[in-house]
Amino acid sequence: MAVNLEDASFWETRAGRCFFGRGALGRRESETCSESAMTGPRFTPLAQSLPASVPFVGPETAERAQGRGFAARLGANENVFGPSPKAIEAMEVAAADIWKYGDPESYDLKEALAAKHGVAPENIAIGEGIDGLLGYLVRLLIAPDDKVVTTAGAYPTFNYHVVGYGGDLHTVPYENDTESPALLLAKAREVDAPLIYLANPDNPMASVHSGAVIQGMIDDLPTGAVLCLDEAYIEFAPEGSAPAIDISHPRVIRFRTFSKAYGMAGARVGYAIAHQDFIKQFDKVRNHFGMNRAAQAGALAALKDEAYLKQTLENVRRAKARIAEIARANGLAPLRSATNFVAIDCGHGAEFAKAVVAELGARGVFIRMPFSAPQNRCIRVSAGRPDNLDLLETALPEALRAAQTR
């Protein structure tokens, strides 16, 4: 059976049955949730209200389910070109020193990032990927039933954190496959939201606004609303897509990462840039010794290797051009991309796109697709190495035929 990562029933099956190993040790029938709950822990009402399903399924899970690995890993918007050799070397050197906790201040990395962005170290918070920092941000700002505004189908991990802290998510639709500052601001005013999420460039559609448009949104931000500006993919975007960093604004916080352009997703290094009074709040809740020491060293080395970053951006540009070619050769419409992936319009509804994802997966090519309509007419393919894209080129026509005859 081919595993369809986008198929809700697959996720539910996993969550409900505990896919791997459950019962393997002959656990007693009496050890069930309903019975033990009688004498079980007193979870908070909020924790009890949260869904028990596993919200995130990695490619490894699908590989285990289908009994073999993917030959092309193009579904998680990872950077297959990898980190700078200098970053790899720094992490190798740090491996022998891993008996030491990482510096809880990430001092050296913070200094380097501050210099790069022309801000003070006090304007930067470093954390376990943007995901970890988004969790801290939501925790600082959102009490149960507080309103949060985002775009339906935008970054799901942000939503996961909002739900996890009891927030009340309000969504607006995409507009021309782009997150809409105007709709987000209007909704934030309507519900009086203390927090608004916008990614620029966007994931999963790879669309982008100019820095002027984002600056306009900042200028028009309602009093009492924080703009969480996720710029995970900003290095891939055209010049001018990011407004100037202005750390005097008390309610704009921008997120950057080493997971994408710097090719270090597995290291977990993200950072936030904001007013120092805002950044200081993170020290109240963050896991102070949470950073991996080798990751700190690797990120610092990666940051300094600008030539390698430039090469990566060129590699990604070429890969995206080829993905677009492959799409067109198969009668599909690639969307313009300001990221390291391409959204491809498959020309039919979500069911067809799901089938294409599944059929590509069965042929060893791991991709994903957007979650919400009408964006879920598309598939999402990360920039791959030439050999990855050879596989895509071979598999896509077969997958399309198979999807059409399902």
Place this chain on the structure above:
Amino acid sequence: MAVNLEDASFWETRAGRCFFGRGALGRRESETCSESAMTGPRFTPLAQSLPASVPFVGPETAERAQGRGFAARLGANENVFGPSPKAIEAMEVAAADIWKYGDPESYDLKEALAAKHGVAPENIAIGEGIDGLLGYLVRLLIAPDDKVVTTAGAYPTFNYHVVGYGGDLHTVPYENDTESPALLLAKAREVDAPLIYLANPDNPMASVHSGAVIQGMIDDLPTGAVLCLDEAYIEFAPEGSAPAIDISHPRVIRFRTFSKAYGMAGARVGYAIAHQDFIKQFDKVRNHFGMNRAAQAGALAALKDEAYLKQTLENVRRAKARIAEIARANGLAPLRSATNFVAIDCGHGAEFAKAVVAELGARGVFIRMPFSAPQNRCIRVSAGRPDNLDLLETALPEALRAAQTR
């Protein structure tokens, strides 16, 4: 000026003045907390109530403050003997693959841990060190004003999380420099606490209870109370210090780590063992892609190298014996240790112990001391390499003399 890490005024100074770099960019006078708060983010009442001070200061911070590095790093209970060479090799290999996110299930590591402990993978949660997992545990169990019971002077990071989620900490004193199951249980009954923390062995005193005593505590656990049993140092303890792992109990959760015996503090890999219904709750709140991929690989390799672990335990045993000798040669009384560090009774009050810590720090030897009376009559020295202990042997008599004449 010698930096005294245990000196509260040093911490407050750092928190209040933003020790490094503030004002370096000529920030405008108007950019102050009081003004920007008027139009600042709407932080939750809980977040606003939390202390703004930085609760954790790493040795690197002290090194920067005193303008030179420590020659012996014996203050954080790190394992100076480092990880298995096989773990280092696994992390080096993984460094080149760091462009991939880690497996969000930590499947391979979880399987190996399950096999080691004779439980199912569903009985194990893996996270960003015990610290990260303690945060998730508190989040699941503690709503504002819920009571939590621990020992005054025991692990501060646990308290940090409890305060961070608005919990109401109730403490009992040490009994004979040991955490007291009887006092903890009595207090938990008195205040009807949903969560009790006990570390066995204890940090900072290095004392330990037999497994039978801990089992007695489990058997006597009040209905509705969870026992958080922190066994970070259990590998160093005498045989029989850990009761048999019983994952049928719905309210006992045990924490283990790769930071201590396995020498990988900087990797951030900890895990919890509990009833599967308890473990499943962590999926509701954890950072699913929070694990460093190289750390996952390193931990797996470390776990398999039992010969190296055995060697480490022997190295630590010898180091502790030598620390005890050095203490006695200086007229101090080392306490028995079931961990990788030795608490040394300096024979006077906290002020004297603080002075010894400061004077050792000024001589390049980083150590710490317990936080609460009367345990703060002691200093705490981690097992060091022979060259580290040579330095300690030289510095300690000088530091004691200097502390006496302060």
